[in-house]
Amino acid sequence: MAERPRVYKTEGIILRRRNLGEADSIFTVLSAHEGKFDAIAKGVRKTRSRMRGHLEPLTRSRLLLARGRSLDVFTQAETVAPYRAIRDDLERSATAIYCAELADRFTIEHAENPGLYELLLAALEALDGGSPPGAVARYFELHLLSLMGYELQLDACAACRGRLEPVETLLSANAGGLVCERCRAKAGAGRLLGVRAMKVLRYARNVDIGAFGEVRLDQALAKELEGAMAEVISHFLEREPRARRFLEIVAALPGRENALAPGIVESEQGP
Amino acid sequence: MADVAGSTPEPIARLIEEFHRLPGIGPKSAQRLAYHILRVPEREALALAEAIGDVKRRIVLCSTCLNITEADPCLLCQDPRRDRTMVCVVEQPLDILAIERAGSYRGAYHVLHGLLNPMDGIGPEDLHLRELVERVRGGEVVEIIMATNPSLEGEATAMYVQRLLGPAGVRVTRLARGLPSGADLEYADDVTLARALEGRQEI
Incomplete structure (x- = not known):
């Protein structure tokens, strides 16, 4: 097997998060070229973590990862699109x-x-x-x-x-x-x-x-x-x-005060 | 832990197994803890066992706010100085401690014991939402403050409660989201920065 670089960059969408230990989380990412993978973010649950908001599920982020023994580790993350x-x-x-x-x-x-x-x-x-x-x-x-x-x-x-x-x-x-x-x-x-x-x-x-x-x-x-x-x-x-x-x-919930656009598919007036 | 079973006396192996079940305790830590218990005076070890027993026997959930308590209703719900028209909704009992430590809230609480998590199959019926609806139906509550985490799950839970209780005429508010003290602006994510800007205040 060819030697792989120790760190690599990718861009991906965070699919889900699982908490690990006191302050770490494992995130599942879908990226264009690495496919789907899991990686660890250390200390990401602390208030002062610099990566926290950039690894929220359903965020598109630019990521820098370090190869780990079993799981790779996030070293930097920056939001591309937060989908507010x-x-x-x-x-x-x-x-x-x-x-x-x-x-x-x-x-x-x-x-x-x-x-x-x-x-x-x-x-x-x-x-x-x-x-x-x-x-x-x-x-x-x-x-x-x-x-x-x-x-x-x-x-x-x-x-x-x-x-x-x-x-x-x-x-x-x-x-x-x-x-x-x-x-x-x-x-x-x-x-x-x-x-x-x-x-x-x-x-x-x-x-x-x-x-x-x-x-x-x-x-x-x-x-x-x-x-x-x-x-x-x-x-x-x-x-x-x-x-x-x-x-x-x-x-099944009543009211949709928060709906952005008038629902077409779920139009409440019906056909 | 198969290696332990053969060479270690059964009671110790069992204790190691029990420690191993605890969150954050690996096989080595479990062994160290078990051998520590073996060395300490019996009185000390039994005090631990008793403390564990007491927690399970004497702690119940408050029938009003679902906080963990020894007396039902809990001390916070009994306190006549607390404003019962305001209910702060939190994910877990530890969140109440955090808000109480901040010391600026004088209303009541409600503990959901979880957040909606569609991907893990945790739905509204897995949380203590029914009790919250009952409290609002009681008529005393004027404002619900959603103090769930500003995460996907926390936001979904807050929006769900708003949609559930908004039509009942109660005011549903959300904790402000912005920059934590001591944060680096440079590393703040877009959502946090946008919300911090929206929630800016005159100095």
Whole structure:
């Protein structure tokens, strides 16, 4: 093995924190070139730590790390983007935490994945910039699956490659996408999607996150997509993401005085 | 600790195991502590055992503020000089000590015993939020001061409480966030600096 430099620089998004001992924390970082990794920040829980605010979860930071025996150690950290609008809003925080959890759970350590880093970055930028949280979450789920090698087949039947009619169609994670009526019986579990929901998914696949955030989804359609994608995500993850329950709890709260932009996906007036 | 089991008498091995469970105690420290206990006079060792027993037997949670206490309601809740219209919400009992040490707060407290942490699956029902809602329903409380940490989890908890109790007509406030005394401006993060600027005050 070639000798590696003792310190290295990277830029990443802090996904999560776990406390260690009296004043240290272990942070999980997603970076473009180092992939996902854990590293220790010594003394970061002390008030006077110089790195404290720069290593908050859901912050994009420039990092300097020293190679450690088992875990690398943060030596410097500087915020690139703090995403304040996310932090100041419960729906946006909950959605960002959900995306970060998916990015964490779908990846293994030290596997380079610049596409995933770009995707999470785009999702955080969109949430921070006022895109509807529901739309960001759906976009993130769909593109995350593609990046992880589980791209959903949305244009033809995932089982027989036959044409899909513009009627209610089964979305089956097991089959790997939309399944035509003839193949439905053997495709296994899934959710029936209406024609509008199918169109929204295809659109999400083809445009950037900013453009997708402009789409107006009524409450029924947003719920339909949320439920269908939740099932697909749980299938590939082989478990329920923990942050999903929090999203549901937040959605059930009364009032949204803090909402930045009028919720389009979660419009309270309904369709 | 398999190596210990063979060569060490069972009671010592058991004590080492027990120490090893404590936070921050590795196998070597656990061994050192166990052999220390073996050497000290019996009276001293039993005093430790008794202190541990007392903590578990005599300490309960205050039925009003959920602080740890020997008498229910706790001394802070019994104190007639404290302002019961103000409730300062904290994560853990140690936070009350910190605020009391600062000495400028004369209201009541409420301990949540945790913060919302969606990634670890800690939700509202894992915290003592129901009791807080009950207190607010009681009608005496005018202001809730959220004194949770300015971290992602602390902020999420504060916003959640605001959304939960705001509609009930109670004023929900948040501790100011800014620069700690003795800090270096140069190393302050963007969020802290922005908030310090927003919360600036005339000298």
